[in-house]
Each structure stands twice: as C-alpha cells, then as structure tokens.
Amino acid sequence: MGVSSMAAASDGMQLQLCVFDLRRGQQEGQELDKILFFYPTDCPFLTQLSLVGLCEGIITFTRIFSPEAACEVIEAEKHSHVFYEAEPDIWMILVVEKSKDDGQVWRCEALRGVLKEVHSLFKMFHMSIHALLDKKPSGELARSHLHSFITDYLSDFQLGKRMQMPSFRDSLKERGTVQMLTVSREVALEVQSLITSISSCCNGCDSLILFQDLLVSTTLPPDDTANLFSYCTLRLTPHALSSSTSSWSYLRKGHSTPNLSNLTTLDEHQSRSRDTSQGQNSQISSIPRFLQRDKWSKGKDGFLVPNFPSGEVGSFVLSTPVVWNQQNDNCKYLCVYQHKGITVVMLVSATSLANGEQGLVQVKNQFLENVAQRVTAVEQKLSRGWGGENAYHVSGYRYLLIDRDRSVSRATPAGKVTTLKKESLVYLNKLREEVDIEKGRWHRDNPHQEKELEVSIRAENNAWVIAKVIRGKELYMVLEKANETLLYATDAVEKFSNRYCEGAFSMEY
Structure with missing residues (x-):
C-alpha cells in the first residue's frame, strides 16, 4: 500500500x-x-x-x-x-x-x-x-x-x-470502560453518606471513590468517569503507586521509557537555518508530564502530592494538576486522598475558590477534619467484604460483560483467562471482530435503532465461543471442556444471565 x-x-x-x-x-x-x-x-x-x-x-x-x-x-x-x-x-x-x-x-x-x-x-x-x-x-x-x-x-x-x-489474548477485556465494585446495601449507604460529606466540605465538588482498582462510586457522567478511572488505575491507585506494573495495562511487561532527548517538533526541522533546539527543549521540559511514572507520591496527610512543572490556565500559573470536563469544558483541580486500599478523587471547580489555588489548602484541611474518619470507616468495611483479585470469577465460565450505555464492564480475572487455550481466544477475537463489523453496519444504517445479535460457535478445539448483543449490553463467553450440543451452550448462557446479569440475556427477557 x-x-x-x-x-x-x-x-x-x-x-x-x-x-x-x-x-x-x-x-x-x-x-x-x-x-x-x-x-x-x-x-x-x-x-x-x-x-x-x-x-x-x-x-x-x-x-x-x-x-x-x-x-x-x-x-x-x-x-x-x-x-x-x-x-x-x-x-x-x-x-x-x-x-x-x-x-x-x-x-x-x-x-x-x-x-x-x-x-x-x-x-x-x-x-x-x-x-x-x-x-x-x-x-x-x-x-x-x-x-x-x-x-x-x-x-x-x-x-x-x-x-x-x-x-x-486480550479478547476478554475492553478499553474505555469502568470496572465497578459490587457492595452491600449497608456499605452503599455508608458510601453515599461519604459522598455527601465530601461535597459539603469541598464546595460541591465532583468525586470518584475507588477501592483497589475498582470503582465504588462517581458523581461524574460516564465519559468523564471512564477517563478519570483510566488515569487513576494507571497512575494513582495503591497498585499503581507501589508497583511498576499496573493492572490498567493489558500487556505491560517492561517499563523502559523512550529517550526524551530525541523529542523534537517538526517546527525545528522546518527551521534548520536557525538554532531553535535550546528553546524547544526548554518548552518540552516545562510541559507537565501527567503520564510519566513516579510523578505522584503520598504525603503524610494522606493526600497525593504531584511532581509536575507548573501549568497555565488562562493567565494563572498552577502547580496543582487541573482536568477538563468533556461535556462543558469546565476546569477543575485534581485532588487525591488515599487511605490504604481506598482512593478518593475530588474535582474542585476552579471558579468556586475565591483565592484560586491557595483555596485548596483550606479545602484539604476541611476534608481532614470532617471527612477523613468516614473514609477510614468505609475502607474497613470494603476490606472486610473484598474477595480479592478473583472476586468476580465464575467457575466454568470465561466471560466479558459490557454495558455500553454506562461505559461499564466486568470480566473474568486475568489470571483465570490465561487458563484458556490459544485457539479459544483466537476464535473469540475473530467473533468479536465480526460483531464489530455488524455493529458498524447498524450504526451507519440507523444509529438510533437498537438491534440484537446472538452467535454461538463450536470451535475446532471443542470449545463454545459465544457472543450476545441486546439493548446496549454485550456478553462474550468461552466455554471449554463443555458438552458438544448447542442446547448446553444456550442453557449455560441462560444460567449466567439469570444469576449475574439480572436476566438481561435470557430468552424470555
């Protein structure tokens, strides 16, 4: 080509x-x-x-x-x-x-x-x-x-x-989605009370609460939640801070960083007649590197401390990172508090602070005085109910469940996926590609009309590879060492749907 x-x-x-x-x-x-x-x-x-x-x-x-x-x-x-x-x-x-x-x-x-x-x-x-x-x-x-x-x-x-x-090998994962933590009604009420407390002491700020690498709650719309969740699990959660390998990345086996001295812009090459390399390197070095490793550390008060060059918003020079909402382009300070396995992310509107960035000190003090103890209590309850990395493993199933409307997904833990044969994952990858093509046709023909799709394939290695799309939800599944009849595969999906999906993929839904 x-x-x-x-x-x-x-x-x-x-x-x-x-x-x-x-x-x-x-x-x-x-x-x-x-x-x-x-x-x-x-x-x-x-x-x-x-x-x-x-x-x-x-x-x-x-x-x-x-x-x-x-x-x-x-x-x-x-x-x-x-x-x-x-x-x-x-x-x-x-x-x-x-x-x-x-x-x-x-x-x-x-x-x-x-x-x-x-x-x-x-x-x-x-x-x-x-x-x-x-x-x-x-x-x-x-x-x-x-x-x-x-x-x-x-x-x-x-x-x-x-x-x-x-x-x-990553067919049972989905980028751009959030993985939620399921909590009991009692803990959910505690979390809701915590959210109210955060809002009252932080000028009505939005917030995300994570436990380990799972989302507990959010006050943001789905798109902003997915973006901030991705960043948190990449660089902010306890796993990301303490380990060079983060659960966010699909394939991270090494962490070498490209030689930053080779970073140049096309403007330099287009202006070979004048020496601009010194100014260009200075400009690059002054840009906050939000995705570099080891740029966040935990302070003694529990708040994460950023180590970025100062950035600019309008005419203001800032040392605290700011983020922009997708829907309304509002500028908000990124404040992160962490206690053991829980991470509280607060987005404080820049316009709500009379003293600008200096007002964040008062916000953090109010948080420590009025909210920190509630965070400790919620963390203890979440820890007691946490089932570990294999909490969402379903015996006999290897699955991926996606809710497109909420940008949420749940999947078999990565350690369990590795038990599948290569052939099963290759078949699933091909099936998902066919589903992608079909969904693309639907969107081009009528983007507002929802269609349904169900495909079950008996692979050459005697595994069932299944895809089911219905009402904005998608289910992908691999059943190895399973009965060879289609009825068995259908019943397996039905049982899974009724027990774990509130019947969303059941035939009588």
Missing part, C-alpha cells in the same frame, strides 16, 4: 502512530505542517509524508461514498492501518506491523480503542487539539504537548525495542 519501507525506518520498530490536521499544509512545500505528531520520532520525513499522503487520499476518496463515516481500516499484506477521526479533520492513524512468528493477532476495534483512549486522556488534561491550535496557530504548542503526552502513553506498551499492542 505504498508504505513497505516502514519496517526499515527503525530497527525493531513495530508500529507507527501519526496525528495530522487535514486543514493545514494545503500549499505546495508546506505539507509537513499537517503533521502534529509522529512516532517513531526519528522516522524520515519522506516516510511520514508518504503515510500522511496515502491516508489523506483514502479519507478523501471514502468520504465521497460515506460522508458521515470515512475509512476505518486498511488491511495490507504486512500492515494494518487503523483510522480514527479524533476531532473534526484531526486524524489519528495507527500502522501496526503484522507478524506470523509471535502469534500477535489483533482486533482493529481494539487498536482503535488505543487511539480513542490516548485522545480522551489528552483532552482531559490539555483540552482539545483544536483549542491548542487556536491558541497558537503555528502548531508549536499542540505539537509539544502531543509529543510529550503520547510518547509517555506509548511507553506502557514498549517491550525492549518493540511495541506490543492489544492482541487476541
């Missing part, structure tokens, strides 16, 4: 990730101005332009036939090209090298989930790419922020010189 030279661009390189703006670089000789980010950073310009030109041509061509949904994926002999329009005319392209040796079979929608996730997290901390381009039309600001943020994000997938993306 015109990018066969990709593999030679960098020894051991497994993927390319590009962010470009279709509106920019329309005049001859200014084509590089389109590119806002490119990984690997040392990829030759001709290769970058070749990829962007190819993708731009395909996007333009496919829009003729499908104006509302341009190209989503190109499958070439040696590479998969995954497209995602993150913002109007802002495209993210992921090119993944196919390999027959290591058995890395992926699902394109899972790869697109990587692009969606990094863009959502980027917007949460830096606002939209369009906003950065409007602030500095040269693109220098957007490029600097994208370079630091996406490079730190990709470091979680780096294994030596290679980048390891989600593969068929």
Whole structure:
C-alpha cells in the first residue's frame, strides 16, 4: 500500500502512530505542517509524508461514498492501518506491523480503542487539539504537548525495542470502560453518606471513590468517569503507586521509557537555518508530564502530592494538576486522598475558590477534619467484604460483560483467562471482530435503532465461543471442556444471565 519501507525506518520498530490536521499544509512545500505528531520520532520525513499522503487520499476518496463515516481500516499484506477521526479533520492513524512468528493477532476495534483512549486522556488534561491550535496557530504548542503526552502513553506498551499492542489474548477485556465494585446495601449507604460529606466540605465538588482498582462510586457522567478511572488505575491507585506494573495495562511487561532527548517538533526541522533546539527543549521540559511514572507520591496527610512543572490556565500559573470536563469544558483541580486500599478523587471547580489555588489548602484541611474518619470507616468495611483479585470469577465460565450505555464492564480475572487455550481466544477475537463489523453496519444504517445479535460457535478445539448483543449490553463467553450440543451452550448462557446479569440475556427477557 505504498508504505513497505516502514519496517526499515527503525530497527525493531513495530508500529507507527501519526496525528495530522487535514486543514493545514494545503500549499505546495508546506505539507509537513499537517503533521502534529509522529512516532517513531526519528522516522524520515519522506516516510511520514508518504503515510500522511496515502491516508489523506483514502479519507478523501471514502468520504465521497460515506460522508458521515470515512475509512476505518486498511488491511495490507504486512500492515494494518487503523483510522480514527479524533476531532473534526484531526486524524489519528495507527500502522501496526503484522507478524506470523509471535502469534500477535489483533482486533482493529481494539487498536482503535488505543487511539480513542490516548485522545480522551489528552483532552482531559490539555483540552482539545483544536483549542491548542487556536491558541497558537503555528502548531508549536499542540505539537509539544502531543509529543510529550503520547510518547509517555506509548511507553506502557514498549517491550525492549518493540511495541506490543492489544492482541487476541486480550479478547476478554475492553478499553474505555469502568470496572465497578459490587457492595452491600449497608456499605452503599455508608458510601453515599461519604459522598455527601465530601461535597459539603469541598464546595460541591465532583468525586470518584475507588477501592483497589475498582470503582465504588462517581458523581461524574460516564465519559468523564471512564477517563478519570483510566488515569487513576494507571497512575494513582495503591497498585499503581507501589508497583511498576499496573493492572490498567493489558500487556505491560517492561517499563523502559523512550529517550526524551530525541523529542523534537517538526517546527525545528522546518527551521534548520536557525538554532531553535535550546528553546524547544526548554518548552518540552516545562510541559507537565501527567503520564510519566513516579510523578505522584503520598504525603503524610494522606493526600497525593504531584511532581509536575507548573501549568497555565488562562493567565494563572498552577502547580496543582487541573482536568477538563468533556461535556462543558469546565476546569477543575485534581485532588487525591488515599487511605490504604481506598482512593478518593475530588474535582474542585476552579471558579468556586475565591483565592484560586491557595483555596485548596483550606479545602484539604476541611476534608481532614470532617471527612477523613468516614473514609477510614468505609475502607474497613470494603476490606472486610473484598474477595480479592478473583472476586468476580465464575467457575466454568470465561466471560466479558459490557454495558455500553454506562461505559461499564466486568470480566473474568486475568489470571483465570490465561487458563484458556490459544485457539479459544483466537476464535473469540475473530467473533468479536465480526460483531464489530455488524455493529458498524447498524450504526451507519440507523444509529438510533437498537438491534440484537446472538452467535454461538463450536470451535475446532471443542470449545463454545459465544457472543450476545441486546439493548446496549454485550456478553462474550468461552466455554471449554463443555458438552458438544448447542442446547448446553444456550442453557449455560441462560444460567449466567439469570444469576449475574439480572436476566438481561435470557430468552424470555
């Protein structure tokens, strides 16, 4: 497809990730101005332009036939090209090298989930790419922020010189969703009382409460909850703070970080006649690196302490991280309190504090005086009822349950998934890809009409691989060492649905 030279661009390189703006670089000789980010950073310009030109041509061509949904994926002999329009005319392209040796079979929608996730997290901390381009039309600001943020994000997938993306082994996981902790009615009432106390002492702030790597409660809408939950389990929970391997990452086996001295922007290369490297490096070093490891530590008072360069919001210089709501672009301070296994995340509106960031000291003092003891009590009750990492294992089942409307999922624990045979996971991966394609057709035909789908496959290794989609909910299941009759598989799904899904996937629902 015109990018066969990709593999030679960098020894051991497994993927390319590009962010470009279709509106920019329309005049001859200014084509590089389109590119806002490119990984690997040392990829030759001709290769970058070749990829962007190819993708731009395909996007333009496919829009003729499908104006509302341009190209989503190109499958070439040696590479998969995954497209995602993150913002109007802002495209993210992921090119993944196919390999027959290591058995890395992926699902394109899972790869697109990587692009969606990094863009959502980027917007949460830096606002939209369009906003950065409007602030500095040269693109220098957007490029600097994208370079630091996406490079730190990709470091979680780096294994030596290679980048390891989600593969068929992750078919029972779903990005962009929240994993909830189920609590008793008694504990739920305690949690609700805690939420009320937090709101009363923190100027009506929004909050998230997590126990271990599971969400207990949230006052945010689903999209904001999913973004903040992803960040918490990546960098803020006790597991993330105490271990170099976080449960958030699918495949993290190493944690080498790319050489940051190689980070440059295209503006530098386009201005070779003048020495701008010193100023550029200074700008990059001053950007808060929210996704770098070891940037949060726990203080003696229980609040997590950030170690970032000062950021700016409007005309104010801030040392406390701020996040932006997806729906209304409200700016909020990120305050995190932790006691043993519980993490309380508070989003305090910047406009609610008369003294700006200094008002956070008073908010934290009020929290310690009026709320901290309640947090301790809730943590004790959650600990007593916690069943450990295998709390949501169901004997005989390997499953993934997704509620798209609430962006919530629940799945078989990772340790139990590893007991499945490779063939079972490969079949499930293929089945999920077919379901993705079918759901795409539904959305293009009638985005407001919900349809139902049920597929049961008897795999060659005598396992049942099952998918069921109904009313915004999805269930994926693998049954190994199971009876060969379809009736057995149907009954198994029925029993699971009645007991664990409130009958959502039952035939008589």
